[in-house]
Amino acid sequence: MSQDKDQDIIERVLGGERDAYGTLVDRYKGPIFNLAYRMTGSSQDADDLTQDTFIRAYAALRSFKKGSKFFTWLYTISLNLVRNHLKKGIPLQTLDSYCQVPSREEAYNPEGCAIRQDDVRALNASLYRLPEILREAVVLRFYQGLSFEDIAEASGGSLSSAKMNVYRGLEQLRVLMREERPDQKTG
Amino acid sequence: MTEKDIEKLIEKSLLGELTLEEEESLSRTLVDKPDLLKKWEDLKSIACLAAEAKAVEPPADLTARVLSRLSEAPRSRLAAVREFLFRPRTANIDLVKAFSGNVSRPECSFYYLMGGLYYLVISLILMIGLNKLDPRWAAVTWIKLQPCISLITALWLGAMGVALLRNGQTAIRVAYSGSLALIGFFVLNGIVIHLTAEFPIALVFLFALVGTGIIGGLFLLRIVYNYRKCYAAT
Numbered sequence: 223m224s225q226d227k228d229q230d231i232i233e234r235v236l237g238g239e240r241d242a243y244g245t246l247v248d249r250y251k252g253p254i255f256n257l258a259y260r261m262t263g264s265s266q267d268a269d270d271l272t273q274d275t276f277i278r279a280y281a282a283l284r285s286f287k288k289g290s291k292f293f294t295w296l297y298t299i300s301l302n303l304v305r306n307h308l309k310k311g312i313p314l315q316t317l318d319s320y321c322q323v324p325s326r327e328e329a330y331n332p333e334g335c336a337i338r339q340d341d342v343r344a345l346n347a348s349l350y351r352l353p354e355i356l357r358e359a360v361v362l363r364f365y366q367g368l369s370f371e372d373i374a375e376a377s378g379g380s381l382s383s384a385k386m387n388v389y390r391g392l393e394q395l396r397v398l399m400r401e402e403r404p405d406q407k408t409g
Numbered sequence: 410m411t412e413k414d415i416e417k418l419i420e421k422s423l424l425g426e427l428t429l430e431e432e433e434s435l436s437r438t439l440v441d442k443p444d445l446l447k448k449w450e451d452l453k454s455i456a457c458l459a460a461e462a463k464a465v466e467p468p469a470d471l472t473a474r475v476l477s478r479l480s481e482a483p484r485s486r487l488a489a490v491r492e493f494l495f496r497p498r499t500a501n502i503d504l505v506k507a508f509s510g511n512v513s514r515p516e517c518s519f520y521y522l523m524g525g526l527y528y529l530v531i532s533l534i535l536m537i538g539l540n541k542l543d544p545r546w547a548a549v550t551w552i553k554l555q556p557c558i559s560l561i562t563a564l565w566l567g568a569m570g571v572a573l574l575r576n577g578q579t580a581i582r583v584a585y586s587g588s589l590a591l592i593g594f595f596v597l598n599g600i601v602i603h604l605t606a607e608f609p610i611a612l613v614f615l616f617a618l619v620g621t622g623i624i625g626g627l628f629l630l631r632i633v634y635n636y637r638k639c640y641a642a643t
Binding site: 240241243244247248251252255256259265266269272273276277280288322341345360364365367370385388389392395396399 | 419420423424440448451452454456458459460462464466467468471472475476481540546562
């Protein structure tokens with residue numbers, strides 16, 4: 223996504239073109255929805271949190287610093303909302319299986335597909351047993367594909383803590399996945 | 410290489426920070442360390458599994474729902490005022506066209522705001538200038554009130570300009586009847602000045618004070634009348 227293009231749109235929105243904000247929503251609703259979905263495990267909560275993220279970003283658009291990355295700023299808002307939501311202690315749900323579709327190669331190999339689906343299920347279940355901070359790091363790094371610099375900026379931590387959380391998250395996932403599938407060793 | 414060093418290399422590998430040399434060294438070392446090799450492969454496998462996870466599509470109407478909720482966005486009063494004042498607006502100012510027929514909302518508002526600005530300047534001039542005039546002038550109460558009258562007129566016209574910009578039917582009605590009242594008041598003002606001042610007043614002064622008010626009032630009356638027609642047509 224071009225940072226300059228985002229800035230142009232932001233200036234149009236600040237100039238009174240409210241509908242131009244729709245372009246920004248269209249551009250980033252996917253990643254924000256996915257982040258909330260992976261963090262909460264509920265598509266309904268993800269929907270609400272995504273809406274709230276964009277509404278809050280709109281209200282604070284004037285405070286967005288020119289030259290910084292819009293999407294990391296949006297991630298920061300979203301993460302704060304997700305953290306507050308999780309603080310409410312709503313029991314986490316396991317992801318629906320519809321988000322995991324076997325690849326074309328797997329479709330020709332029913333046995334491999336079954337193993338993979340089991341791995342995915344074990345991964346999903348383990349993800350929700352991770353401490354929030356580690357889950358956040360794993361989701362941002364692997365599911366969202368963010369760089370460590372962007373993870374640090376979005377989560378409000380340092381670069382070294384972002385790296386440490388990602389690695390610790392992976393290590394813990396390995397342990398948890400073994401518990402989920404005692405018959406199969408992870409991988 | 411100690412086990413701690415190998416663990417460090419595994420971590421670097423997972424974080425994508427391994428050099429080619431280190432990677433070769435790690436692969437060679439892990440051949441003799443089946444437990445660590447298993448750990449490395451497991452972690453890589455988990456990372457791949459997560460990275461390959463299919464993204465979930467957000468609901469199709471999400472953007473529309475966000476846009477419909479934008480008015481709910483909590484904004485401070487100061488931010489709302491700042492946005493209202495500094496939002497760029499397009500107003501094609503065409504005096505002839507405005508007088509003869511079509512007047513847009515921003516244009517109508519603009520003339521009222523300009524009228525307000527004019528009376529604000531007049532009130533300042535009168536406040537400063539009256540003290541330096543002949544003491545006989547300053548003794549006349551009604552003349553002493555002229556700066557205040559101008560200031561009130563300025564505020565009223567400014568308020569009407571803002572109200573018209575918000576496009577309310579009530580604002581049009583108030584601006585129309587208010588412009589009529591303004592013309593009447595300026596006529597009355599001229600008469601009272603003439604009657605209360607017991608010394609000759611130059612015609613040019615009376616015209617500057619009263620005549621411009623009447624002409625300006627008639628102009629605004631015509632503008633708001635034309636705008637009312639345009640507003641009713643929409």
